[in-house]
Amino acid sequence: MTSTNGAPLVEMRDIRVTFGGVHAVEGVSVDLRPGEVVALVGGNGAGKSTLIKTLSGARPPDSGEILIEGKPVTIHNPIDAKTLGIETIYQTLALADNIDAPGNVFLGRELRTRIGTLNDSAMEDACRKVMGRLNPRFTNFKKAVGWLSGGQRQSVAIARAVHFNARVLIMDEPTAALGPAETAQVGALIRQLKDEGLGIFLISHDIHDVFDLADRISVMLTGRLVGTVKKNDVTKDEVLAMIIMGKLPEEVTQAELADLHG
Amino acid sequence: MFILTSETPMTDVATAPQETSPPPKRTFGSLLGSLEIDTRLLGMLGALAVIWVGFHILSGGTFLSARNLWNLSVQTSAVAIMATGMVLIIVTRNIDLSVGSMVGVVGMFMALLQAEFLPDIIGFDHPLTWLITLLAGLLLGALIGGFHGFIIAYVGIPSFIVTLGGLLVWRGVAWALASGRTIAPMDSIFQLLGGGSRGRIGGPASWAVGLAACVGIVFFLLAGRRQRRKFGFHLRPVWAEVALAIIGCAAVLVAVAVINSYPMPEALAKQYAAEHGIEIPPGGIALGIANPVLIAIGVALVMTILATRRRYGRYVFAIGGNPEAATLGGIKTKRTIMMTFVLMGLLVGVGAAVTTARLNAATSGLGTLTELYVIAAAVIGGTSLSGGVGTISGAALGALVMQSLQSGMVLMGVDAPLQDIVVGIVLVIAVAVDTIYRKRVAR
Numbered sequence: 211m212t213s214t215n216g217a218p219l220v221e222m223r224d225i226r227v228t229f230g231g232v233h234a235v236e237g238v239s240v241d242l243r244p245g246e247v248v249a250l251v252g253g254n255g256a257g258k259s260t261l262i263k264t265l266s267g268a269r270p271p272d273s274g275e276i277l278i279e280g281k282p283v284t285i286h287n288p289i290d291a292k293t294l295g296i297e298t299i300y301q302t303l304a305l306a307d308n309i310d311a312p313g314n315v316f317l318g319r320e321l322r323t324r325i326g327t328l329n330d331s332a333m334e335d336a337c338r339k340v341m342g343r344l345n346p347r348f349t350n351f352k353k354a355v356g357w358l359s360g361g362q363r364q365s366v367a368i369a370r371a372v373h374f375n376a377r378v379l380i381m382d383e384p385t386a387a388l389g390p391a392e393t394a395q396v397g398a399l400i401r402q403l404k405d406e407g408l409g410i411f412l413i414s415h416d417i418h419d420v421f422d423l424a425d426r427i428s429v430m431l432t433g434r435l436v437g438t439v440k441k442n443d444v445t446k447d448e449v450l451a452m453i454i455m456g457k458l459p460e461e462v463t464q465a466e467l468a469d470l471h472g
Numbered sequence: 473m474f475i476l477t478s479e480t481p482m483t484d485v486a487t488a489p490q491e492t493s494p495p496p497k498r499t500f501g502s503l504l505g506s507l508e509i510d511t512r513l514l515g516m517l518g519a520l521a522v523i524w525v526g527f528h529i530l531s532g533g534t535f536l537s538a539r540n541l542w543n544l545s546v547q548t549s550a551v552a553i554m555a556t557g558m559v560l561i562i563v564t565r566n567i568d569l570s571v572g573s574m575v576g577v578v579g580m581f582m583a584l585l586q587a588e589f590l591p592d593i594i595g596f597d598h599p600l601t602w603l604i605t606l607l608a609g610l611l612l613g614a615l616i617g618g619f620h621g622f623i624i625a626y627v628g629i630p631s632f633i634v635t636l637g638g639l640l641v642w643r644g645v646a647w648a649l650a651s652g653r654t655i656a657p658m659d660s661i662f663q664l665l666g667g668g669s670r671g672r673i674g675g676p677a678s679w680a681v682g683l684a685a686c687v688g689i690v691f692f693l694l695a696g697r698r699q700r701r702k703f704g705f706h707l708r709p710v711w712a713e714v715a716l717a718i719i720g721c722a723a724v725l726v727a728v729a730v731i732n733s734y735p736m737p738e739a740l741a742k743q744y745a746a747e748h749g750i751e752i753p754p755g756g757i758a759l760g761i762a763n764p765v766l767i768a769i770g771v772a773l774v775m776t777i778l779a780t781r782r783r784y785g786r787y788v789f790a791i792g793g794n795p796e797a798a799t800l801g802g803i804k805t806k807r808t809i810m811m812t813f814v815l816m817g818l819l820v821g822v823g824a825a826v827t828t829a830r831l832n833a834a835t836s837g838l839g840t841l842t843e844l845y846v847i848a849a850a851v852i853g854g855t856s857l858s859g860g861v862g863t864i865s866g867a868a869l870g871a872l873v874m875q876s877l878q879s880g881m882v883l884m885g886v887d888a889p890l891q892d893i894v895v896g897i898v899l900v901i902a903v904a905v906d907t908i909y910r911k912r913v914a915r
C-alpha cells in the first residue's frame with residue numbers, strides 16, 4: 211500500500227464493452243497496486259462484473275487498454291489471464307460438481323506423469339497442502355465437490371485461485387452465499403493474501419464488507435465510473451450517495467445524504 | 473442434479489481426518505469401504521447374477537452353459553464397443569441417435585469395398601483386403617462423427633436434432649450405396665473379426681490372455697499402493713489388497729475356464745486335429761475367446777484410460793458437470809465435444825466391422841435400432857442423461873445385461889414383441905433404481 215513508486219500492478223484504461231447496442235461498460239479506468247484491496251461497488255447492472263470479466267479473460271473488451279506492471283497486455287481468454295498471474299473467484303464458484311477437489315483446483319492445468327496420464331496423487335498432494343493453509347478442517351479430497359457444503363465449495367474455489375501463485379486476485383461477491391462464520395474466514399484470508407503482496411479486486415454488494423476490507427473504493431453506475439475514493443477519506447453514507455445518485459462526496463449535499471435514510 | 477448436504481458450516485466438517493483407520497467393526501459396509509469397491513458396480517453385477525441364475529432356472533439349465541455364455545459374449549461385443557463411446561457423448565450432455573444408421577452406412581461401405589471395389593483393384597482375396605477395408609471404415613466413421621460433432625459444437629445445433637437428422641440421412645445413404653441390395657460374402661480374413669468357429673484365438677492363447685490380465689491386475693494394485701505411499705496417503709489394509717487381487721484374478725480365470733470349456737463343433741475339431749496331427753482330447757478342442765470379444769475388451773480398456781487417466785476424459789466430465797466452469801478453466805469445450813463425436817464415429821466403425829463380419833453380409837437395414845440398444849446399455853450402466861456421470865465399465869456391463877435379457881428370452885421362446893416390452897421395462901426400472909440410490913447416497 212505504501213510503495214507507490216513504479217507502475218501499478220494492474221491498470222485498466224478506458225475500457226468499453228457493448229452487448230448488442232447496450233453499453234455495459236463505458237470508458238472505465240481503474241488501477242490496483244500490490245498489497246492493495248480495491249473494492250468495485252455499484253447496484254445491479256452497474257457493469258462491475260462485466261468490467262472485471264475483461265480482466266479475467268471471460269469477455270474481451272471492445273476497446274481500451276490493460277497494463278500489467280506498466281506493460282500493455284492482451285487478454286483474449288481465461289488462459290491468457292492466468293498466464294499473467296490473474297486468478298478469479300467467480301460468484302458462481304465455477305466448480306465442476308461431479309469432480310473432486312483436486313480435479314477442480316487443477317481444472318485446465320492438470321499435472322501429468324511422464325507418460326502423459328493425469329497425476330492424481332500429485333494433484334491431491336498439492337491440494338492438501340494449499341488447503342492446509344486455507345481451511346485445515348477440509349478433508350473431503352475424494353468426494354465430488356457437488357456433495358460438499360457451501361463453505362467447503364468456496365474453499366475449493368479459493369484454493370484454485372491461490373495455488374498458482376497469483377499476483378492479482380479477482381473476487382466476485384465472495385461472501386454472498388456464506389454464513390457469518392464463513393464470511394469472517396474469507397475476510398481473514400483476504401487480509402492474509404494482501405499481506406503476502408497480492409492485489410485484490412473485490413466486487414461486493416455489501417458496504418460493510420467493503421469498508422472492512424478495502425483500501426480504495428471504485429463506484430460504478432450504469433456502466434460508468436462515478437469515481438474512486440480512499441476508504442479512510444469517506445463515510446459509508448458518502449459511498450452510498452455515489453452508488454445511488456452517482457454524486458462524488460464533494461458534490462453531495464447534507465440534505466441529500468439525510469434523504470438516503472429517508 | 474446433486475442434492476447438497478444441508479448447510480454444514482465450514483467450521484464443523486467431518487471431525488476425523490482421513491488418515492485415521494476406520495473403526496474395527498466388520499460390517500459389510502466397512503468391508504466394502506476397506507476394499508474401496510464401487511458399490512454401484514457391485515449392484516449391477518448383482519443384478520446380472522440374478523438375471524443369469526433366473527434364466528438358468530427358467531430355461532431348464534441351458535442359460536449358464538458354456539455354449540450359451542460363449543454366444544452371449546459374442547453377441548454383446550458390438551453394442552458394448554459402441555456403448556463405451558456413447559457414455560462420453562452422454563456425459564457431455566449430448567446424445568447420438570445416428571449410431572444405428574451409421575452402422576448401416578459404414579457397414580455397407582466396408583462390404584462394397586471388400587466385395588466389389590478392392591477385388592477389381594488388388595485382386596480377389598488379397599491378404600490386405602481386410603486391413604484396407606477396416607481402416608477405410610474407421611476413417612468413414614470418424615469423418616461422419618466429426619461432421620456431426622462440428623455442427624453440434626461449432627454451429628451450436630442441439631445434438632438431438634443433428635443426430636436425428638443423421639439417423640434419417642445415413643439410413644438413406646446406406647440404401648442408396650447399393651440400391652438396397654444385400655452385399656455378401658465378406659473377405660475371408662475380414663470375417664474373422666466377427667467371431668464364428670474360425671474367428672477366435674483358441675484355448676492356449678485364451679489362457680495367456682487371462683494370465684496377462686492377472687499380471688495387469690496385480691501390477692496396477694501394486695503401482696497404486698506405491699503411489700499412495702509416496703505421497704503419504706491412506707493405504708488400503710494389506711488384506712484388502714490381497715483380497716482384491718485374488719477376487720480379480722479368480723474372476724478372470726473362471727471366465728477363461730468357462731469360455732474354454734466350449735469345444736469346437738465336431739467336424740471342425742476333426743479337421744483341426746488332422747491338420748495338426750493330434751488326437752481330439754475327451755473334452756474336445758476349445759474354441760477360446762472370440763475375436764470380437766477380445767476387440768471389445770481392448771476397446772473398453774483404451775476407453776477407460778481415455779476417460780479416467782487422460783486430460784481429454786477429465787475435460788469431458790468437467791464439461792458435463794459444469795460447461796461454464798470448463799470454459800472459465802480454459803478448456804476448449806467445442807473441440808472436446810467434437811472429438812467425442814469423432815471417437816463415437818470411430819467406435820461405430822469398429823462396431824460395424826464386427827457386425828458385418830459376423831453376419832458375413834451387409835444389408836441396407838444393418839444396425840436398425842442399434843442406437844437405442846447402445847443408449848440403453850450406457851444408461852443401464854449408470855450413465856446420467858443430465859450429464860457428468862458415467863463409467864465405461866458400467867456401459868459394457870449394461871450391454872451385457874441387455875444382451876443377457878434378450879438371449880435368455882430367446883432361449884425360453886418368448887415372442888419378439890414381449891421381449892421388447894421386457895427390455896423397455898427393465899430400462900426404466902434400472903434408471904429408477906439408480907436415481908433412488910443416488911438420492912440416498914446424497915444424504
